[in-house]
Structures are given as C-alpha cells and as structure tokens.
Amino acid sequence: MSRVGVVAWNTFREAVRDRVLYNLVFFALLMMCAAILVGQISIGIEQMVIVSLGLSAISVIGLLMAVFIGVGLVSKEMDKRTLYALLAKPVRRWEFLLGKFGGLLLTLGINTAAMAAGLFAALYYVKHSLERADGIALVAIYFILLKLALVVALALLFSCYTTPLLAILFTAGLYVSGLFVNEMRGLHSETMAPAVQALLRGLSYILPNFENFDVMASAAHARHIPGMLILQNTAYAVLYCTIVLTAAAVIFSRRNLK
Amino acid sequence: MTDAAIRIENLTKDYPYGFLHLKTKRSLEGLTMRVEDGEVFGFLGPNGAGKSTTIKLLVGLIFPTAGTAYILGKPISDIAMHQDVGYLPEQPYFYDYLTATELLDYFARIHNLKAAGRRDRVARMLKKVGLETARKIQLRKYSKGMLQRVGLAQAILHDPRVVILDEPMSGLDPLGRREVRDIILELKREGRTVLFSTHILSDAEMLCDRVGVIAGGTLRGVGAPDEIVGIKAHGMEILFEFAGENAAAAALLGKATRTGNRYRLQVDEGELYATLEQLRSAGARILSVAQIKASLEEYFMHLIAADRAQAAAVDVSGK
Numbered sequence: 001m002s003r004v005g006v007v008a009w010n011t012f013r014e015a016v017r018d019r020v021l022y023n024l025v026f027f028a029l030l031m032m033c034a035a036i037l038v039g040q041i042s043i044g045i046e047q048m049v050i051v052s053l054g055l056s057a058i059s060v061i062g063l064l065m066a067v068f069i070g071v072g073l074v075s076k077e078m079d080k081r082t083l084y085a086l087l088a089k090p091v092r093r094w095e096f097l098l099g100k101f102g103g104l105l106l107t108l109g110i111n112t113a114a115m116a117a118g119l120f121a122a123l124y125y126v127k128h129s130l131e132r133a134d135g136i137a138l139v140a141i142y143f144i145l146l147k148l149a150l151v152v153a154l155a156l157l158f159s160c161y162t163t164p165l166l167a168i169l170f171t172a173g174l175y176v177s178g179l180f181v182n183e184m185r186g187l188h189s190e191t192m193a194p195a196v197q198a199l200l201r202g203l204s205y206i207l208p209n210f211e212n213f214d215v216m217a218s219a220a221h222a223r224h225i226p227g228m229l230i231l232q233n234t235a236y237a238v239l240y241c242t243i244v245l246t247a248a249a250v251i252f253s254r255r256n257l258k
Numbered sequence: 259m260t261d262a263a264i265r266i267e268n269l270t271k272d273y274p275y276g277f278l279h280l281k282t283k284r285s286l287e288g289l290t291m292r293v294e295d296g297e298v299f300g301f302l303g304p305n306g307a308g309k310s311t312t313i314k315l316l317v318g319l320i321f322p323t324a325g326t327a328y329i330l331g332k333p334i335s336d337i338a339m340h341q342d343v344g345y346l347p348e349q350p351y352f353y354d355y356l357t358a359t360e361l362l363d364y365f366a367r368i369h370n371l372k373a374a375g376r377r378d379r380v381a382r383m384l385k386k387v388g389l390e391t392a393r394k395i396q397l398r399k400y401s402k403g404m405l406q407r408v409g410l411a412q413a414i415l416h417d418p419r420v421v422i423l424d425e426p427m428s429g430l431d432p433l434g435r436r437e438v439r440d441i442i443l444e445l446k447r448e449g450r451t452v453l454f455s456t457h458i459l460s461d462a463e464m465l466c467d468r469v470g471v472i473a474g475g476t477l478r479g480v481g482a483p484d485e486i487v488g489i490k491a492h493g494m495e496i497l498f499e500f501a502g503e504n505a506a507a508a509a510l511l512g513k514a515t516r517t518g519n520r521y522r523l524q525v526d527e528g529e530l531y532a533t534l535e536q537l538r539s540a541g542a543r544i545l546s547v548a549q550i551k552a553s554l555e556e557y558f559m560h561l562i563a564a565d566r567a568q569a570a571a572v573d574v575s576g577k
Contacts (some may be wrong), residue, residue, distance in 0.1 A: 006367040010353070017355040080350050085412055088317040088345035089368050090337050215550040256273075 004089050004099045011103020012110075015069065020107065023061050027115050030057055035122040046126040051137050052220045054119035060142050060217075061115070062108055063175070066148045071167035073100040078257060087257070094249035101156055101245060108148050116141045129186055133222035139230060140219035145239040147213040151175060153182070153244040154208070160252040178201075178210035208216025261331045262292035263451035264299075264316065268325035271311050284552035285311045287475045288325065293453050293468075298446050300462035300479050300483075301455040303472040304558065310348055312472070313424045315451075317345045330418055340367070344418035348425045348455075350409035354398035358389050358408050361397065362415055369416040383411040388437065403434040410441055420501060421445055425479035427461055439465060459558065473561045493550040494530050496523045500542040506541035 015021070038046045046076035057133055074097070077083040086096065119137065124130055158167035161220065167179050177184075212233055215225055269289040272282040293299040303309050314320045316327055316334055332339040361378040371379060382504075384393050387407040397405065401506040406426065413421055426442070427435045430433050435458070442465055445452050456462055462469050463483045470480040499519050500511065510533065513520035525533045530547070537544060 003368055003370075006364065010364055014355055072338065081347060081349075082353055084319060084347040085345065085350065085352065085365070086368065087319060087344070087408070088347075089365065089416075090340040091368055092337055146384060254321070257314070258320075 003014045003095045003144075004102060007086075007091075007096055007099025007104035008106060010216060011073070011100050012106045013108040015104070020065065020069065021111060021114075021116055024111065024114050024118075027057055027061060028118050031118045031122040035125045038126050047123065047134070048220045048237065050119070050123050050126055051134075052216060053142075054115070054122065055140050055144070056214050058112055058119070058141060059147075060114045062112055062144060062148045063151060065108060065174075066104070066110065066151040067155055067168060067171050070152045070162045071159045071171060073104060073156055074159040074252065075164050077177070083257065093253045097156060097160075097245065097249055097252055100153060101241075104152050105149055108152070109145060114143060114154065118203065131222075135220050136225060139225045140215050143213040143215055143228070143233060146233055147210055148209070149241055150237055150244075151207050153241040153248070157244050157248040157251070158253065162249045163218055174208060175210060178208040179214075181209040181213070182211050183208055209236070212236065261328070262294035263295045263297075264327065264329050264453060266291050266312070266316075266325070266327040269312065269315060269322055269327055269506060271308075271315060271320065272274050272323040283466070284477055284543050286315070288473075289479060290325075291470055293451060295451055296441060296446070296449050297467040298452045299454075300466035300469040301453060301472065302457065302459065302462055302469050302558070303455075304457060306324065307473040309472060310388040310424055313345075313453075313455060316422060317343065332471055333400075339414070342419045344413035344416065344421040344428055346406075346409045346413040346421075346423040349428065350405055351403075352405065352408065352412075355396060357394050357396055358384055358400075358411070359393045361408065362411060365412045365415055371416065379415065383415050386414075387411045387441065399537065402429050403431065406430060406438065410438065414445065418450070422452045425456060426454055427456060427458050427480055435461065457559055460571045471561065473556070478561055493524050495548050495550050496525065496530075496533065496537070497521070497545040497547075498523070498537055498542045499545060500537075500540070502541070503525055504540040507536065507542065510540075520545070 031050075031054060034050060038049050074083075077086075083096075087093065116138070119141075120130065120134070121139075123134060151171065151220055154173045155167060158170045162170070181204045184200045184207075185198055189197070212229075215229075217223075266289055269286060270284070271286040272284050274280070274282050289308070289312060301309050301312065309567065311320070315322055318334055318340070318522055318548065327334045329339050330342050353364075356364065359380055362383060363376060366376045366380060381390075381393075386388050387410050389404065389407055389411065392400070392404060397408065400408065406429070410423075410426065413423065423442075426438050439461060442452055442454065446465075454465075466483060468481060469483050471478045498521050500507065501519050509520065510523060514523040523533070534544060534547070
C-alpha cells in the first residue's frame, strides 16, 4: 500500500473507532419512522417524501461530517502533536494531506452507501417494489458525494493554516455562498455599480458551484438526469478538488510545526 | 575527512511573532557542529536554549531561516534522508485509538517494510522496549513512561543508522530513565549514532561520548563531558562519623556539615593528610574521601549566570 493509502486507511480507522458511523443509527431511525408514517398516509406521494427526506438527511449528515471532521484533519494532528513522529519519516507533506483527504472521503463514502441502502429499504417498504426510475436517486447520491469531496477539500485547506473555529466558519461560508453562484452570475440591477456587478460575476466563477450538484427535485420525481450533467459535475469536482488540494499542499509544505 | 553522521552548518532559525508576524525572534543562531558516526552525542541546555528547535530542524518539522544540515551526507531537505533516521519527539503523543502493535505496524507500513517481516519486527521492537504484555492495549490507557517507550520503539523500528531523541528521559521515573539509558547504550553497541537532548546532566555524563552545550540559541562548547566543563578537582571531601566531644577536633567539626553522627568536611588537597590525621587522633571513623569536581550542573549555572549578567549589562548601558 502506498503511503497515501496507509494514511487514508488510518484516518478511516480513526473515524470508525471514534464512533463517527453511529450517525447511521439516527438515519436508520429517521427512515423507519418516515416509512411507517408515509405507509399509513398513502396518498400517492410516498416516493417523493421518502426520496426527498432521505436525500436531505444524507446531504446534511454528510455535510456535518465533512465540515467538522474535515477541519480537524490537520489541526487536530498538530495540536496533539501526533504529526511529529509521522512527518519525521519518509512521508511528503502532500502525501499526508492526500491520505487524510482520501481517508475522510472513504469514511463519507461508506457512510453514504449505508444511508443509501437505508433509503432504498424504506422506499421498498412503502412501494413494495423498486423500479428502474428509482435508480435516479443513486445519481443524486453520487452528486452529494462529489459535493462532500469539495467540502472536505476546502475544510482541509483552511485546516492547514487557521484555527478549527475559523476553518469551520470559512468552509461553511464558502458552502453557503456556493449555493447562490448562479444567482450571483445573473444578477443585473440598475442601482448596482458596474464594478460591484463585475466583482460578483468574477466571484461566481471562482467560488465552488454547489448549485449544480443539487438534483434532489429530479430524483424525488424520478425525472431523467442527463449524462452530460453527470460528466460535467464529475470533471468540475475533480478539477476543483485538485486545485484546492494543491493550494493546501503548498501552504502546508511551508508550515513550521511548533 | 569522512563525512560526519550529522553535519550542521550555520543553522539559524527565526520565529515570527506579533499580530502580523512582522517581528522575529531568533531561536537559534548560526549553529555549526558535527556528530561523528557511531557516537552518542548529548545536546545540553536549559529550557528554551534551542535544543528542540535544532532537532526539529534536523528532522524537517520546521525550516531553517539560514544555514543547512546533512545527515549521513544527505541534506535535511531530502526526503530520502528520513529512511535512515529515527526520531522520538519531546513528550511523545500518538494516535490513542491504536494499540502499540497497530501503531508500530502503521509506521512500518509508512517505511515500506515488507509484510513478511513486519509482524516479526513489530513484535521484536515491543519486546525490546518492554511492552510485550501491553501490546494489545489502546495507547489512551498508557502511562507517560509507556508512551515514551512506544515512542522509542517507533524511532528504531526501521533500523535507522541515526537516532535523534528529544528529551527521552523527561518525565520518567528512575526506573524508566534507567530503561531508556539501557536502550541508548544498546543502540551505541549496535554502532548507531545517537543524538539526544536533555537537561538531566547526570544522564549525559553517563552516556555521552561528547556533549554540546547550547544556551540562548548559541552553541557554547562541544567536547567530552569532562573537557567541556574543564573538570578539575577543586578540593577533597571527607565523610566521617564522630560521637562525643574533643577539643582538638572542635575547629574541624565547626567547619563540617553535620547529619546525625555523620560529618562532611571539605578541605584543600594539600591539607588532606594532615586533616585525616587530626580526625583519626580525635577518634573519628573515616567513611570516605572523594575529589570535589565541577559538575555539568555547575557549568550550566555558570553559563546562565553569565548570560544574565550580560543581559543586565546591556540593559544598563541601554539606559
């Protein structure tokens, strides 16, 4: 296993031993309650309610994990000085960062996969069958994972040079602004100065665009999601993560550990 | 001349401080020294002297402001250098959710040790540091001494030629210190180079071929422990027992330090035999006679006092 893989596996092991995956119990309870409730109401909107609720829960739980664990990936190791023995070994700092990123992504992937299984189990309970169109929820879950990868990369970047509290604020701030990127780009107002409009437009291209990853409505109504969007979002997430992780590696490789 | 195991050239480190990090504080000033292959080198100095800064620079945890260093001929910026270096941080702390076996296995994988020999190597290291029976316990349940020992095990796990230990005895009880001393001596017997920092001077005197003394970020001297201190006997100490009273011995007893029936008396070397004769005639029982030497501790105190005096002089002239 490469050094990146060794660090990633240890990061995953830490999450498991710190009982991070216990959130699945909460998700399971939520899905069970929703399924039983929706099954009793039964007014033809079972699929929509279960998929919307399930995807929202997967997204929120994943985001909380990505932000709160992500900002501690580096800073916690520096505070506890667990990093000292490791970085004195033949490990490049970017290998460490990539390993931490990969480890949290693996944790989020397994967590999300387990929640997806719960979602489909609840869907099966209320519909007594699963159709091909239900698979669209899988695309939505994949987009949530891409979004989480971006959030982890941002949290890791901030974790490299600021305190955990500020890192949480910066990451959350970027996430929220990233939800309004398309509005920012299309904003035209007579009263707004052209310079401000140009600035907002420029920012809309720099900020991570989280809006594109939101296909929850399509999934809830089992509407088709174009293959091009899947390709486009994948390429965007990979590129953006690469840029953010490169910046994190540059900052971290110059950082003195006190 | 063969290359030293560790060669440090004009190593300097400034730390920025202040809100905008515009001011800097010099922590290490132009350090130049060598640690020869196979020797045990003690890096001595009071707290804040620059020992840990030097060690962190050597293992790549911080970066020099100026100067450089080489370990086994490779610059410290070369990642390959780490393959031959073992490092124990000061007051080590490791992933506390792992057991000692898991932690060592993790570091063995980082060193790319082959799966076939990894388990055996980990078991041998745990045995070496006396943690065989605690190998399956999570590190969060370890005492400070046990953490220090697991830290030593990870430092020598990959069979490094150079071992750098930052305050390896700090916080240990006498038994723990003895165990660490034994491990350092074993490393020396195996032909490894050991650099360790300490402010426990007796350990340095006992273990080191040479010591370097650093204070205020500046190297004050390098040499064998007795050379560096310039040890000269400056008197003799007589330990004796005496009960009762004797007018002839009264003057000597007055100069001695008394503990119960025991007396400790310091005399010049030239007066030794005459004093012993006087004590014998008075009926004292001589228990021991020993040379009084300047210890590293006194040397240390002398350095610190000199620094303070210099700082005070600068302060006064500044006013």
